[in-house]
Amino acid sequence: MRRATPQPRWRPDSADADGAGERLVDVTAAHDWHWPEQFDALRRGEGCPMCASLGATESVHGVRVFEGRWSEANLSRRPMRPGYTVVVWKGRHVAEPWELSGEEAAGFWSEVAQVARAVEEEYRPVKMNWLSLGNGVPHLHVHLVPRPLDDARAGGPLEGDAFDATATAELPQAQLAAEAAALRARLG
Numbered sequence: 001m002r003r004a005t006p007q008p009r010w011r012p013d014s015a016d017a018d019g020a021g022e023r024l025v026d027v028t029a030a031h032d033w034h035w036p037e038q039f040d041a042l043r044r045g046e047g048c049p050m051c052a053s054l055g056a057t058e059s060v061h062g063v064r065v066f067e068g069r070w071s072e073a074n075l076s077r078r079p080m081r082p083g084y085t086v087v088v089w090k091g092r093h094v095a096e097p098w099e100l101s102g103e104e105a106a107g108f109w110s111e112v113a114q115v116a117r118a119v120e121e122e123y124r125p126v127k128m129n130w131l132s133l134g135n136g137v138p139h140l141h142v143h144l145v146p147r148p149l150d151d152a153r154a155g156g157p158l159e160g161d162a163f164d165a166t167a168t169a170e171l172p173q174a175q176l177a178a179e180a181a182a183l184r185a186r187l188g
Contacts, residue, residue, distance in 0.1 A: 036136070043138040045093030050139035054090050061165070062086065063176055065183040066115050070107040073115045073144075075180050078168040080158065081145050083123035083179070087112045089140035097132065097140060112142050118186035119144050122179075126151070129158070136163070 042048055054072065057064045062074035062085075070091065076084040089100075089108055097105060112130070120128050125146035132142050145158065153159060161167045171179070 039138065043095050045139075048093055048137070048139050050088055050137055050141060051093050054088065063180045065180050066111070066118075066187050068107075068111040068114070070104060071111045071115075073111075075176065075183060077170050077176060078165045079171065080162045080168055081125075081147065081151070083119045083125070083144075083146040085115060085119050085144045085183070087115050087142045087144065094140045095134055095138040099140070108140070112144075115187065116144050118183055119146055121186055122182055123148070125149075126154070133163075 036042070038047065045051060053059050053061075059074065060077070062076045064072055065075045065085065066073035066087075070089065071087050072090050073085050073087045076086065091100075091104060094100060097108075100108060116128055116130065123146045126149050127147040129145040129147055130142055131145065132140070134140070143163075145162075147154070
């Protein structure tokens with residue numbers, strides 16, 4: 001895969017004397033932005049780690065809390081926010097929602113909403129973020145991120161390293177098991 005020339009990304013300069021952020025600096029160079037070398041193959045489903053982990057009750061990433069006709073959901077072991085859950089399409093490999101038939105899309109998004117409702121009822125966030133990205137693993141999935149009242153970035157986007165699992169501590173096994181059981185009970 002070809003590497004694209006990164007477009008400048010701008011942020012207010014914190015060194016600005018009055019803190020108003022009037023001066024902008026390019027932060028693109030601070031990151032190694034590129035698509036993974038195997039991205040084209042992953043997009044086609046070749047070696048897709050999400051396809052490979054479907055059906056597992058536990059993985060290094062989380063614990064299954066829901067299994068529906070169209071999707072399964074996993075509560076994260078390393079949640080960026082309490083209750084962070086990922087809902088994964090479990091049919092044939094698809095990378096984008098438009099690749100689903102009307103029936104599949106209706107079923108998938110209905111199940112995403114069912115899981116989101118249970119997460120919201122359990123964790124009581126101020127706002128629930130639904131993120132369909134696929135930039136790292138191009139398999140249709142939705143990140144459900146509950147945003148609590150005391151969120152460090154309340155009213156704004158998630159921090160840049162939000163999806164870096166190494167930046168978040170793993171939940172103790174007993175806590176993960178208790179939270180997963182509570183979500184399963186809500187999902188009935």
